[in-house]
Amino acid sequence: MNTMAKVEHTEHHGPAAGLTRWLYTTNHKDIGTLYLWFSFAMFLTGGCMALMIRAELFQPGLQLIQPEFFNQMTTMHGLIMVFGAVMPAFVGLANWMLPMMVGAPDMALPRMNNWSFWILPFAFAMMLSTLFMEGGAPNFGWTFYAPLSTTYAPPSVTYFIFAVHMMGISSIMGAINIIATILNMRAPGMTMMKLPLFVWTWLITAFLLIAVMPVLAGVVTMMLMDIHFGTSFFNAAGGGDPVLFQHIFWFFGHPEVYIMILPAFGIVSEIIPTFARKRLFGYSSMVYATSSIAFLSFIVWVHHMFTVGLPLMGELFFMYATMLIAVPTGVKVFNWVATMFRGSMTFETPMLFAIAFVVLFTIGGFSGLMLAIAPADFQYHDTYFVVAHFHYVLVPGAVFAIMAGVYYWLPKWTGHYYPETMGKVHFWCSFIGVNLTFFPMHFIGLAGMPRRIPDYALQFADFNMVASIGAFIFGFSQLIFLVLIIKTIRGGSPATSEVWDEPHGLEWTIPSPAPYHTFSTPPEVK
């Protein structure tokens, strides 16, 4: 323990050599890198599960996997993508960019930052280990509704619960760090209304995280008690209610989906102005819109539960509240379009992804709005229409925004431009693949195919085949992305400090690659 005191002297030099650099690091850039690689690994893992699902659904009948394993795949795919791929990717981007954007030397609480990251690999190791346990992995969907996830769950559910606890701890600490950094570490002159939008959206996202992750922890704790210690939270025989589970879960779950989209809004709001060579249209209305979305996200959770049999007044209230979210989201979309309007646009890969984001996210938003209409949701609920909706907002939404961000900042991180043609090929393959996969799901959903089934009636066969082919195209295009990133890290034409034509923001005032320590003395922002 007293060796710690000696290490102290090495501060303010470059990174340490070897593995300890990554294990012991307190540097926001290192931690950001760790998060991003972890997220990519999880994206591949969850993606392979999705391919397993799509392969089974290629044709009617059971070919590859049994229903029991299919359910485990669906569950793990959802959990891994949400908690392992998308959320850590955004945290990674935040780690890399926030300190540079607000002019801080590092995150506010660097050691805790490291801890937030290193909990994750352990949590997911535990989660994935359930696949090899007796009785199999969790098989009750990523929404784990009681009592399927309590009385009728496989024994591995206990490990699942603790894994969720660990992820919660990690997310809460990460979010606290981000809030403290934004509120306390801004360079002189960097007032709140000058913050880049990525910073703003993350500030609000972090607030959402701190508000709802504990609620998730609470609900899995109740499950644990119901399973092992005789309580009756979700059991009517003791006066509880299975629907109580859903209320608490979705009180977390709905804000959670905005946690996965707000930072994406932020990234897109950085990229579009750069490539339109114009300032973002309606900066302050963007800030207000983001805040309203966050506020509304707390009062719409019941739209996931329209069919559980709620009193009429409840249904109406939550239907109206949900529809309202279209207003601030619309403001954002209109602002992006207005930013492009009369700009001077070029279409490098980040911009392509950003534009695809705007179009495809909006399509996903429209289907969301349709779902919000309660009487219509009686027909859509738990069909592939819902699956189409949320993949549209999550894959060409959140995931495309992450990719756009990576392309946008990669030269800043590595000091090299990425191979542009390869980036464009990646974009077009992904774009075609994603639409082939998820667009047909609207049709099969409307035709009446329920979700979470390993086998389906004959009338759904054709579109399922298209979707499966699309999924493989999209999946394998991601290998291009992987190769491109490795190539860019290894070398490439050197990037200038501005990287793009006159982009805005402090991150473009420092050299590329960004030095290991930036802004040891805060810059002055005018």
Place this chain on the structure above:
Amino acid sequence: MPRGVTEISQSVFDLHMIIFWICVAIGVVVFGVMFWSIFHHRQSRGAQAHHFHENTLVEIIWTLVPFAILIAMAIPATATLVKMYDPSDADIDIQVTGYQWKWRYQYLGEDVDFFSNTTTPKEQINNESEKGENYLLEVDNPLVIPAGKKIRFLITSVDVIHSWWVPAFAVKKDAIPGFINESWTNVPEPGIYRGQCTELCGTYHGFMPIVVDVRPQAEYELWLAEMKNIKAQEIASAKQSISMEELMSKGEAVYKTACAACHQINGEGIPNVFPAIKGSSIATGDISQHIDIVLNGKAGSAMQAFREQLSAVDLAAVITYERNAWGNDSGDKVEPAAIDELKMAAKQ
């Protein structure tokens, strides 16, 4: 989306079409402007950036216009929802209960009560034979209701949450264990309507179809009388003894519909998920224990109580079958009358 056959399902369909076209229209406008700018305001065409970046008036406009559109959508939606929420003045009450993985229909006040199991053969699912026309959407006993009458459904479950959905009626309601949800329909047209369970309810969630057979009032009444007749015969036959062969062949049939989903056709179960019956200590050991577990289920596991689900004859047959098939040659024969006594005793 299917237009459906009921008044409700048609107003839902209209609602769907309205919002769909509104979204398309907004999409055309928004994407139109966007692609127009992408096309005309690109650097390669020499476009210069215009440096405007704020305009309160447009912001207000594009806040208020969507708001107005939303109100326009909300009004018909509210009207439809209110209609759906009125189950009063029903002609017939049917209690619908979800089981892993079958449905039970009880006609309240009529003493008609039966289970509805999928009948799609395993061979079709495993691609060993040609798939039938109604692959995965066929059952042994469909729900039968009269046309033109208001039917109230009382939907519940005994184990996990299921959801009862018939797209043509636009009725989808979750079956929550311990609670009852109400829903209703009024089908003008006789016909066969199909649906599925739409809430993940475990391994065979995908194999829990719903078939509703809507008949003209007169035929419905005939059917009802027939059902009561069958029930009376069942009660009578429970008192009689049946030959071993008959028990075995009946037992095999019952086993296929009621047990094979978990314990498998070959009785070997699925290791660590569903126990085997072939060679198991229960099926070869103490007979009263075997009867108890089949009749009353095993708490906290997927093994349900079959006491209510099967008739005394079927229960006797399936237990006899389990004790003698796949080399479990115990030679035991279970008498329907004995089971009937147990069933009666449980009722008190």
Place this chain on the structure above:
Amino acid sequence: MSHETYYVPAQSRWPILASIALFLLAYGAGTLINGLKTQTGGTGLVLLLSGAFMMSLILIGWFRHVINESMDGKYSPQADLSFRWGMSWFIFSEVMFFIAFFGALFYVRTLAVPWLGGEGEKGVSNMLWQGFEAQWPLLTTPDMEKFPGATAVIDPWHLPLINTAILISSSFTITLAHHALKAGRRKAIVLWHGLTILLGIIFLSFQIMEYVEAYQELGLTLHSGIYGATFFMLTGFHGLHVTLGTLMLIIIWLRVLKGHFTPENHFGFEAVAWYWHFVDVVWVGLFLFVYVF
């Protein structure tokens, strides 16, 4: 915002060690709990205990490290503010955790139990539980065989009332200690702070007595239906937080004795005081909604 450079600590091995400890804790707890019914949780217990042991060592080491840095004057006022934000948001997350349980309580009281009892919009559900009537506290559960209800509930006007008085006064004593700290009156700090700890311990002992009474005399257990479930989860998690708060108070008290705090610089003390107030506020909510109403 100050213009000084911000202290960025060098590499540290605490976080990765803490992650390993947390993993052992969690994996051990899972194995132990899964083995409870079959008495096969032995390895789980070993893992759990080693994780806990490792975690306590790490926490001691990590905090000692931080304290040394603080004593060396490495933390600028800006860093101090980061800690303050950190602590405030942490407490906020704790509040949200309790809100989940309070939400469950309100939901069952106002909706689920009346529905089961045949009242309100889903009153038809009573068909499944004939004879069951809604009341709160719920002594007769819908299925008395599976969840035998309690015979009576804790009388709020005895121990709980006393406990309320104790916790509220402990909030005052910790504030008095804070004032004394700011005024530099050492003796007074030690006294008021010590008294707070004492009150915390008395509270906890009463709470244990109450639990014993509940289990042995009233039949009020985790297993006695939703009333018992919400009662024990809410008061139990609160009790855990009081335990943690008391431990933190004790550590801070020792630091006071060692003279770690100056009238200007004593965030460690304040953080614990905030936490203590939070625990206190939660109790008032509990007293009102779990015991009285």
